[in-house]
Amino acid sequence: MSRLVVVSNRIALPEGGKASAGGLAVGVLDALESTGGLWFGWNGEISETAVEAPLKTQEHGGITYVSFGLEQGDYDRYYLQFSNAVIWPAFHYRLDLVQYQCDAWEGYCSVNRLLATRLQPLLKPDDTLWIHDYHLLPFAAELRKLGVSNPIGFFLHIPFPSPEIFNALPPHETLLSSLCHYDLLGFQTEIDRLAFLNSVSQITRLESRGAKQHHAFDNDFATEVYPIGIExxxxxxxxxxxxxxxxxxxxxxxxxxxxxxxxxxxxxxxxxxxxxxxxxxxxxxxxxxxxxxxxxxxxxxxxxxxxxxxxxxxxxxxxxxxxxxxxxxxxxxxxxxxxxxxxxxxxxxxxxxxxxxxxxxxxxxxxxxxxxxxxxxxxxxxxxxxxxxxxxxxxxxxxxxxxxxxxxxxxxxxxxxxxxxxxxxxxxxxxxxxxxxxxNDIATWGKTFLNDLQRVSSRGGDQLREQPELA
Structure with a gap:
């Protein structure tokens, strides 16, 4: 079986344990513990200097944790000024709280590009990548620019807003185009999935290639609903x-x-x-x-x-x-x-x-x-x-x-x-x-997503299975 590589903004380093971890961390740990693999993400450290911090590697329970620090300016633009002052309020239907700045958008893209550059040498040809949440919307597009052809899935843990909200964001077309570089996009609810597709269809031609399979911005991708569970x-x-x-x-x-x-x-x-x-x-x-x-x-x-x-x-x-x-x-x-x-x-x-x-x-x-x-x-x-x-x-x-x-x-x-x-x-x-x-527990959530990613990652391969009723 291929190695699983998980990428998220923050990673739960092994000293914390599952009992103290949040929903994203518990789900990721469950998936990694069953397959083994690599978890790549920010360790929470912020440097005052602009010098690129070295990657830190830890091994624990069959999982390799690779973490990095962020320089203060990158943290400010990527995390505070764009992820949390633009995407977070907009995706929660609070356009009145959005504080868009071109410099913050450039910083957000720059950090996604930097992380892709740092992850790419660690990848193996048969790795499967699972990317998490709103901090990393352009991440697959940056990896594709580097020649990475591995299967890449994305799961959004927060809502996806209606087109009237999302398409009000100045870089909305670039964000949508970037998201279409993922092989599989997972959402919490059907409302979120349809909101994404409706946003795409208002900007460019969206073609159906089968059950929940699509083509837009010269890319084939699939969408599905995976409500995250608990233990x-x-x-x-x-x-x-x-x-x-x-x-x-x-x-x-x-x-x-x-x-x-x-x-x-x-x-x-x-x-x-x-x-x-x-x-x-x-x-x-x-x-x-x-x-x-x-x-x-x-x-x-x-x-x-x-x-x-x-x-x-x-x-x-x-x-x-x-x-x-x-x-x-x-x-x-x-x-x-x-x-x-x-x-x-x-x-x-x-x-x-x-x-x-x-x-x-x-x-x-x-x-x-x-x-x-x-x-x-x-x-x-x-x-x-x-x-x-x-x-x-x-x-x-x-x-x-x-x-x-x-x-x-x-x-x-x-x-x-x-x-x-x-x-x-x-x-x-x-x-x-x-x-x-x-x-619909946390183990089912992870297994279902990764099984579906394997099905669609051949880019035009088998269709997604029909989802069972959730309740």
Whole structure:
């Protein structure tokens, strides 16, 4: 079998382990551990000098980790000013937050070119390449310029926006043309896949070459949907077992108070201000819950040097104080806002103790926290998931209470239903969602993508298989 080479913006070096890794890292590690291979990416180091840092190589568990540092100017232009100030807001439907600069675009292309140049000497003729996420949209095109003819697949972990959004970006045609150099493009949802194809068709002629096989910009490529999963049994194992002493004491102190939990990094795409207002609507519209519930929002700081993130943090702190001041009493605080990081193992135990998860992003590629919450529940007394219709996970977890995050009264009503839902219904919904999580787990995601890449990488070879129903 050919060697698997994975490329991502960041790599999870072996000292971290899978238990502390995020969704991308867990999926990549699962694929690499089953086949062996090479993982190539940035190690998080930033150099003040313009001297090209040497590659660092580590071997662990049959995987070769090859990492590099970035020079400060490259980091600023490629990562901060284009990846996170242009692509991220645009792909999450926030054109108002896009800060396009020609210099940043040139830096983004330059770093992709540099990484391709550094990876190319490490490649073997029969390697299969799997590239991940929005930082590396032009990466295959740069490799092709260097003569690399290996199979190259790409998976986008975030949403792909509608043509009206995407084609507003000044370099949209170059980005689309670059993406068509991949043999296989994977998306989280069918909406994302069609948005990409519609964007291409508005710019150039898009021809069909079979089931989900296409031709555009003088390239043949395939597209498919691969909703990323989790390791449900591993999550269940982390969540169960004895509680740490402080958590056990907290559970005793809470008594009959029901807990609502939400956890994500601090980001404007997560709909946190709207969520706080929806919780306030719950307290206003359903006063019987006052003094009997508690909402805990965990939101560790993300990209704290970006003004938009500083603004949302200030807004949440203000709203939390206002809601607590309006509805709180001497012996009851309705809302806890924690701007800090929690260990993933501890978080799974927290999920298991809570009655409701409130996960309402305004736009999300998948949202693995929603899946982790379900997997962490006690099968005999599970909590309820309230989930935004704009999260990719809503396409699979249809037994959750699906809401419109822009409608605070709709979210408040769903919270009321969740807090009062009979145990029998909670168990039924939990079983239905767990069946989906087990069927579409992280291992299935990786194997399905790589199997499809092998099928289409001959450039005009066999067609993609028909995807099974996801739920």
């Amino acid at each position: 449900p049994e591993n999550i269940k194992k982390m969540a169960s077992g004895p509680l740490p002493p402080k958590m056990a004491a907290m559970k005793r102190d809470l008594g009959e108070i029901k807990n609502i939990i939400a956890c994500e990094r601090l980001d404007y795409s997560k709909g946190l201000p709207e969520r706080f207002l929806a919780y306030e609507a719950l307290l206003e519209n359903y006063p019987q819950h006052r003094s009997h519930i508690r909402y805990t929002q965990i939101a560790p700081t993300s990209r704290g040097d970006v003004q938009a993130y500083q603004d949302i943090r200030h807004q949440l702190e203000t709203e939390a104080g206002r809601i607590n001041g309006k509805y709180g009493t001497l012996d009851w605080t309705p809302l806890y806002y924690l701007n800090q990081h929690f260990d993933r193992r501890l978080l799974m135990k927290i999920f298991r103790l809570t009655d409701v998860a409130l996960i309402t992003p305004l736009r999300d590629g998948m949202n693995l926290v929603a899946k982790e919450y379900v997997a962490a529940q006690n099968p005999d007394d599970p909590g309820v998931l309230v989930l935004s219709r704009f999260a990719g996970a809503a396409n699979e977890l249809t037994s959750a209470l699906i809401v419109n995050p822009y409608d605070r009264d709709n979210v408040a009503a769903a919270l009321h239903d969740a807090l009062t839902m009979p145990r029998e219904e909670r168990i039924k919904r939990y079983k239905e969602m767990m069946a989906v999580l087990r069927r």
